[in-house]
Amino acid sequence: MSLTLDRPDLLRQQAYIDGAWLGAEAVMPVEDPATGEMIGSVPALDGTHAEQAVAAAQAALAAWRARTAGERGAILHRWSDLMRTHQEDLARIMTREQGKPLAEARGEVAYAASFLTWFAEEARRSYGDVIPGHGADKRLMVTREPIGVVAAITPWNFPLAMITRKAGPALAAGCTMIVKPSELTPFSALALALLAEEAGVPAGVLNIVTGPARGIGDVLVSHPAIAKLSFTGSTAVGKMLAGRAMDTVKRVSLELGGNAPFLVFDDADVDAAVDGAIASKFRNAGQTCVCANRFLVQAGIYDAFVSKLAERVKALRVGNGFAQSVEVGPLINAAALEKVTRHVVDALARGGRLLAGGNVVEGAGQFYAPTLIADVPASALFCREETFGPLAGIVRFETEAEAVAMANETRSGLAAYLFTRDLSRSYRVSEALEYGMIGLNTGLISTEVAPFGGVKESGFGREGSRYGMDEYLNMKLVCTAVSLG
Numbered sequence: 001m002s003l004t005l006d007r008p009d010l011l012r013q014q015a016y017i018d019g020a021w022l023g024a025e026a027v028m029p030v031e032d033p034a035t036g037e038m039i040g041s042v043p044a045l046d047g048t049h050a051e052q053a054v055a056a057a058q059a060a061l062a063a064w065r066a067r068t069a070g071e072r073g074a075i076l077h078r079w080s081d082l083m084r085t086h087q088e089d090l091a092r093i094m095t096r097e098q099g100k101p102l103a104e105a106r107g108e109v110a111y112a113a114s115f116l117t118w119f120a121e122e123a124r125r126s127y128g129d130v131i132p133g134h135g136a137d138k139r140l141m142v143t144r145e146p147i148g149v150v151a152a153i154t155p156w157n158f159p160l161a162m163i164t165r166k167a168g169p170a171l172a173a174g175c176t177m178i179v180k181p182s183e184l185t186p187f188s189a190l191a192l193a194l195l196a197e198e199a200g201v202p203a204g205v206l207n208i209v210t211g212p213a214r215g216i217g218d219v220l221v222s223h224p225a226i227a228k229l230s231f232t233g234s235t236a237v238g239k240m241l242a243g244r245a246m247d248t249v250k251r252v253s254l255e256l257g258g259n260a261p262f263l264v265f266d267d268a269d270v271d272a273a274v275d276g277a278i279a280s281k282f283r284n285a286g287q288t289c290v291c292a293n294r295f296l297v298q299a300g301i302y303d304a305f306v307s308k309l310a311e312r313v314k315a316l317r318v319g320n321g322f323a324q325s326v327e328v329g330p331l332i333n334a335a336a337l338e339k340v341t342r343h344v345v346d347a348l349a350r351g352g353r354l355l356a357g358g359n360v361v362e363g364a365g366q367f368y369a370p371t372l373i374a375d376v377p378a379s380a381l382f383c384r385e386e387t388f389g390p391l392a393g394i395v396r397f398e399t400e401a402e403a404v405a406m407a408n409e410t411r412s413g414l415a416a417y418l419f420t421r422d423l424s425r426s427y428r429v430s431e432a433l434e435y436g437m438i439g440l441n442t443g444l445i446s447t448e449v450a451p452f453g454g455v456k457e458s459g460f461g462r463e464g465s466r467y468g469m470d471e472y473l474n475m476k477l478v479c480t481a482v483s484l485g
């Protein structure tokens, strides 16, 4: 299937280093997860090219940080405007390489652009402090300065937003950046770079290095000129990269895997809980870090919730993201299909009751039927691992204490959801849950205006909100001795 774009030049098959578009003899193919067809290819660059990108970012740093926050913000605003102008093309490129339904892809373009708009304004608010001196002759001033050259390594599931959630604050702060996008979805990143160039981002300020992760990553985690590593991806890879970044004591922020519990109490609005469950579980075919990963439902509301949810899951339309009515697209690759299959088989083997789906959708591409399994024990695999697929598994509980204990029984700590109409319970439970973000009577929590991030092994640091700038700024104390005349 050909990809029709108003701006065909947005589909870039070259990497972007120091303001130049770069080809290579060695290339990496990019496949459409819905059809298995090859869309195109990108250069399979290596550590040498990563070194070139670091040198370019280093050379561009002084002039970029010397611009005023307003000047940097104006460029970010133009970049964001260009994203919105070309929303349809960016969405089509994303659906083609990542698979999500076109409506979701359009939503991600707007979400990704919102981070550029937000941080274009936050740039002007990187305030410092003047502190009353500790001596009559002392004057204390605290300034906030850009960290310097930043390396960003990003995942495939939100191929635009996970980049602008970093590039927005980094460039607003006066940093320069090298991005290594996922090898599964490089075209979104390269289209973003073209629009950055058109918006006036100077050469070297933003660099996109495509290719096998290890060779490029080895440079990005170890190069002494890189002051910060911002990683979004799996917990296992994040742990490894962060550990290596410590050899040069880089600042690190980690946005890692999740295992979100979705708690429904007897006093919940059951229809609202079902709406929240569908929104949280099946967005991007269950391939988001904040998807509900396990449903914990109190005994009194259990049957009503399960039967209503079953009707909704059975009605979900699966298919190619370009098809008008499709709500659930393909999984990203065969490994993802295998993992969700493994979790389904395990849940059924433990006595789970299949109420919808439970099968691979035969044919081209990697499709799994939206699946609902009830009456599963908390020992099931999907309760212990991030499924990252369209499986909703339900565990029954009796008491609030039991629910909180089950919810917290994981090393993950990104997002959690609870549905209750009891005000005291909403405080008790949200305070007891060990997570960075809580959805209370909602299944959708992500926005550029609020801090996004986790605790425990879901990482540290926050993206978005006024806190997002902190990840790209250093604090400096200037202590001045003044003569008293």
Ligand SMILES: NC(=O)c1ccc[n+]([C@@H]2O[C@H](COP(=O)([O-])OP(=O)(O)OC[C@H]3O[C@@H](n4cnc5c(N)ncnc54)[C@H](O)[C@@H]3O)[C@@H](O)[C@H]2O)c1
Binding pocket: 153, 154, 155, 156, 157, 158, 162, 180, 181, 182, 183, 213, 214, 216, 217, 218, 232, 233, 234, 235, 237, 238, 241, 254, 255, 256, 257, 258, 288, 289, 290, 386, 388, 414
């Ligand atoms: N917390 C968040 O904000 C957030 C957002 C999106 C995705 N995620 C998590 O990301 C995971 C899915 O994304 P994924 O499959 O792309 O994760 P991944 O860890 O496999 O890959 C993420 C990035 O790391 C790179 N990478 C992998 N091995 C590397 C190495 N040895 N050296 C350097 N780079 C390497 C990949 O090429 C990719 O660019 C899920 O666990 C999901 O929960 C978290």
Ligand SMILES: O=C[C@H](O)CS(=O)(=O)O
Binding pocket: 157, 158, 287, 288, 289, 290, 446
């Ligand atoms: O996969 C997790 C991303 O952060 C997606 S979103 O921010 O929740 O849209």
